[in-house]
Amino acid sequence: MKLVIAVVQDKDSNRLANALVKEGFRATKLASTGGFLKAGNTTFMIGIEDECIPEVMKTIKANCQVRDQLVTPVSPMGGTTDSYIPFPVEVQVGGAAVFVLPVERFEHF
Amino acid sequence: MKLVIAVVQDKDSNRLANALVKEGFRATKLASTGGFLKAGNTTFMIGIEDECIPEVMKTIKANCQVRDQLVTPVSPMGGTTDSYIPFPVEVQVGGAAVFVLPVERFEHF
Amino acid sequence: MKLVIAVVQDKDSNRLANALVKEGFRATKLASTGGFLKAGNTTFMIGIEDECIPEVMKTIKANCQVRDQLVTPVSPMGGTTDSYIPFPVEVQVGGAAVFVLPVERFEHF
């Protein structure tokens, strides 16, 4: 038995939760802020058997991997100027920090 | 030293917190959602000496065990009909997922 | 690799977060209540290499140590009486409960 603690960006949180449910894993979400990742984040706790580690890792990676995303910034002044032409820029989103902790005992009441 | 992480239903949370205080255990509650249990839940972190594990387990089990509860459902349409007679049904409530983690070092500043 | 879980008082939380960032440590904050400490608290999760444990411990101790603070209580009746002269009293603030957990595997996606 292991306890997987995964810190992921908020924007990947729902997709990861759905993917874990679909794979039959039970996860608890903790409200969290700051730290491992630059944006708002969510911490997942997932209790699993040792042999499921590769599948959980694969699921987290598939849903949270760092990738570039095109974002169109708003006008820097918030107004309209003839000289300002917004164009999309690439920003890095996603990412996950995943800790696998040993569990000495697990009980289910 | 161990760190006990217990995910319990919100409805059992206050009772468990009071029972732990009464037994002299110190617990920290984390806001959590979804996952191990079907309803809203709370995650307890309890730092204890190894020899206290049985007592903590007993306290969690006594306050959070899965049990059936009678619930009277409201009218399915939310209105009043002559043909609808509500009667109590049994639903399962409670339950706890409890992880005991090894602690390599504990400091109290 | 270790996962440090530190429960500290809310009033020390921002200062500790800033100190950890300054030292180059990545911490995730979890909203938490009650328990190890008497006042509102925050739980930090900090993933670090083994050799950084002393520096992290020093940082937590420096920013969260229990200390006495002078507090001037308000009138016990909330009104004004000629006979009541408020004077500062010492109360204990701060403190941290710090758990160092072994990490079997760490991944960064």
Ligand code: NI
């Ligand atoms: Ni169950």
Ligand code: NI
């Ligand atoms: Ni103390």
Ligand code: NI
């Ligand atoms: Ni990174």
